[in-house]
Amino acid sequence: QVQLVESGGGSVQSGGSLRLSCAASGYTSGLCMGWFRQAPGKEREGVAVIDSDGSTYYADSVEGRFTISDDAAKNTLYLQMNSLKADDTAMYYCAATYYCGVHYLSELVYRYWGQGTQVTVSS
DSSP: OEEEEEEOOEEEETTOOEEEEEEEEESOTTOEEEEEEEOTTSOOEEEEEEOTTSOEEEOTTTTTTEEEEEEGGGTEEEEEEOSOOGGGOEEEEEEEESOOTTOTTOGGGOOEEOOOEEEEEEO
């Protein structure tokens, strides 16, 4: 079992930055972890993923603006979000699984989920 707790959401103006954190507990060795988001009326979408070997993957919509990273010693996942846009407004979720495969941005792959943290970007 893995437990995930997100923090760091909030409100920011367009062009601003936020850093999300996800504290993981339980059996965290070898996890593939990612950030997903869901805006009102839209499906949940993959934003960024970091695999157990350190490989990172990003959705086209955030490439170059968001950076995913982790601190293994702290069992914490981060998402640095820069140049935020109104379209980035959503509930952001941390997710984890033991094997991502090639469908690493698909929510179907992930077994463990956090409760989410809200990000609101005003234009």
